[in-house]
Amino acid sequence: MPKIIYVDPDGTRHVVDAPDGTSLMQAAVANGVEGVLGECGGSAMCATCHVYVDPADGGRLPELGADEDEMLDSTASPRTTASRLSCQLTASEDLDGLVVRLPEEQI
Amino acid sequence: MSTGSAMSTGSAMSTPSATLGATVELARLWSDPYPIYRELRRREPVAWVPAANRYLVARHRDVVALERDPETFSAAERDSLMIRVMGHTMIRKDGAAHARERAAAEPPMRPRVVANHWTTLFQRTADELVDGLYDRGEADLLRDFAGPYAARNLGLVLGLPDAAPADLQEWSQAMMDATGNYVDDPTVWRRSQTAAQQVDDAIDDVLGHLRRRPDESVISAMLHATDPLSVEEIRANVKVIIGGGLNEPRDSLAVGAWALLTHPEQRAAVEADPSLWRRAFEETVRWVSPIGMYPRQTTREVVLGGTRIEAGARIGVLIGSANRDETVFADPDRFDLHRKPNSHVAFGGGPHFCLGSWLARSQVSQVAWPTLFRRLPGLQLAPEPEVELGGWVFRGVLNLPVRWTP
Ligand code: HEM
Ligand code: FES
Numbered sequence: 001m002p003k004i005i006y007v008d009p010d011g012t013r014h015v016v017d018a019p020d021g022t023s024l025m026q027a028a029v030a031n032g033v034e035g036v037l038g039e040c041g042g043s044a045m046c047a048t049c050h051v052y053v054d055p056a057d058g059g060r061l062p063e064l065g066a067d068e069d070e071m072l073d074s075t076a077s078p079r080t081t082a083s084r085l086s087c088q089l090t091a092s093e094d095l096d097g098l099v100v101r102l103p104e105e106q107i
Numbered sequence: 108m109s110t111g112s113a114m115s116t117g118s119a120m121s122t123p124s125a126t127l128g129a130t131v132e133l134a135r136l137w138s139d140p141y142p143i144y145r146e147l148r149r150r151e152p153v154a155w156v157p158a159a160n161r162y163l164v165a166r167h168r169d170v171v172a173l174e175r176d177p178e179t180f181s182a183a184e185r186d187s188l189m190i191r192v193m194g195h196t197m198i199r200k201d202g203a204a205h206a207r208e209r210a211a212a213e214p215p216m217r218p219r220v221v222a223n224h225w226t227t228l229f230q231r232t233a234d235e236l237v238d239g240l241y242d243r244g245e246a247d248l249l250r251d252f253a254g255p256y257a258a259r260n261l262g263l264v265l266g267l268p269d270a271a272p273a274d275l276q277e278w279s280q281a282m283m284d285a286t287g288n289y290v291d292d293p294t295v296w297r298r299s300q301t302a303a304q305q306v307d308d309a310i311d312d313v314l315g316h317l318r319r320r321p322d323e324s325v326i327s328a329m330l331h332a333t334d335p336l337s338v339e340e341i342r343a344n345v346k347v348i349i350g351g352g353l354n355e356p357r358d359s360l361a362v363g364a365w366a367l368l369t370h371p372e373q374r375a376a377v378e379a380d381p382s383l384w385r386r387a388f389e390e391t392v393r394w395v396s397p398i399g400m401y402p403r404q405t406t407r408e409v410v411l412g413g414t415r416i417e418a419g420a421r422i423g424v425l426i427g428s429a430n431r432d433e434t435v436f437a438d439p440d441r442f443d444l445h446r447k448p449n450s451h452v453a454f455g456g457g458p459h460f461c462l463g464s465w466l467a468r469s470q471v472s473q474v475a476w477p478t479l480f481r482r483l484p485g486l487q488l489a490p491e492p493e494v495e496l497g498g499w500v501f502r503g504v505l506n507l508p509v510r511w512t513p
Contacts, residue, residue: 029175037450040460041175045213067217074218074465105448107389 018091025087035102042087077103128154144428153414167432174456194343211332266324355397358503363391388472393451399427483511
């Protein structure tokens with residue numbers, strides 16, 4: 001099963017088994033990673049699943065979707081080139097070991 | 108605002124057990140629910156409350172857990188009075204049936220359309236209302252500004268630009284009062300039937316035009332969706348948006364303005380740094396959540412917060428209490444826009460997460476507050492009458508007398 005590493009703003013690391021096909025938002029929430037809220041349940045409407053993926057790792061991810069891009073303009077913590085919505089990223093072997101940094105706030 | 112008290116179906120004495128839930132009275136919840144919520148969180152976080160005929164869920168963590176499990180906590184409540192009043196709207200559906208209607212209505216409420224299209228129109232609404240009030244030097248901000256402002260904006264967003272704000276407010280209140288009419292008061296039914304008929308008529312008036320000429324409105328989006336909604340579905344969903352999209356922006360606008368007028372340091376901070384308006388909004392809806400409770404029904408037996416709940420039980424999700432949970436928010440009764448993080452649940456969660464959250468943020472925190480505080484010099488609370496608050500299902504200030512120096 002792919003492992004995803006979520007890193008809190010204070011550096012705390014959460015290594016999570018993310019079953020193939022679940023979103024990185026769902027995997028975080030199911031494993032008590034509190035820095036991801038995922039309020040809208042993954043429909044790209046709330047912007048509370050914002051994460052940063054290091055540009056070096058970004059090549060492993062699909063391109064930004066239109067809804068995702070739009071929603072990232074409304075995040076509570078600043079948008080950067082590393083910003084993604086974790087509900088729009090699906091776990092797979094390709095993402096094994098991915099490091100995902102969490103923002104300071106989601107609302 | 109009377110929905111809370113209208114929910115009573117029996118007295119607290121009908122259950123023999125001496126539980127805390129059995130002592131909860133709706134009239135006390137209506138006047139100030141927060142001390143009761145604090146006790147519930149501490150002693151009976153999932154409580155059977157006979158007066159509400161529901162289990163009330165008071166803690167933040169249990170509310171969040173429930174919102175993440177829509178299969179168990181269904182929105183399709185049986186004998187729903189809302190369905191009787193409005194027809195079968197998306198807010199009382201689950202799964203694919205819900206997703207389909209929501210997808211049709213969503214595009215006009217996404218943040219980019221809000222920023223690029225609606226915000227300019229909201230600004231015009233705000234400026235016109237301020238122009239009309241300015242010379243008076245005093246007003247009740249709830250009645251004279253927040254109500255007509257939210258109503259006018261909602262009419263524009265829906266695609267009913269000719270509906271008078273006063274009519275929209277009457278329709279909204281009449282239908283929402285009827286969704287809480289558990290005592291079966293015939294005058295409440297009659298008033299809501301009249302309102303529902305007038306909404307249907309107003310929709311009929313615009314359908315032909317919007318069929319031919321699509322625009323940015325919600326009714327247009329429903330008509331022209333990939334999977335379009337029927338006229339009956341449009342009627343029901345427009346009603347739920349009128350019921351749920353007017354009083355909440357109105358109340359958050361008025362409560363937040365009151366909070367800023369009574370917390371001079373925080374007011375000075377937002378006036379100096381406009382990026383703080385959005386924080387003020389999040390803190391306002393946390394502090395006095397416009398929707399304090401919404402209903403669910405269990406589809407199976409489940410244990411929540413240590414309490415066993417039977418299948419088919421009615422649940423009241425107390426987001427107004429979750430947002431004051433001391434294990435999540437330090438000093439939760441204090442209004443503090445600098446709170447960080449502020450993980451409130453005022454917009455609900457899961458598949459029914461508020462469709463209007465970006466509209467509300469724009470109307471209230473990007474447009475209304477900055478306009479009022481900038482354009483009304485020396486804006487301050489009038490010494491009387493005293494500001495009163497009421498409600499628990501829906502909560503807000505009941506008046507907001509202010510003055511300024513024209
Ligand atoms: C501060 C303002 C607002 C607050 C606090 C608020 C709160 C909420 C909450 C808590 C829910 C979930 C109810 C449930 O799950 O049963 C909800 C749903 C909804 N809200 Fe809002 N709301 C606000 C403004 C608006 C506005 C301006 C609109 C539309 C113009 C709107 C439209 C809706 C709709 C259509 C739903 C149902 C969505 C669904 O069933 O999928 N709301 N809102
Ligand atoms: S969970 Fe709401 S946008 Fe990702």
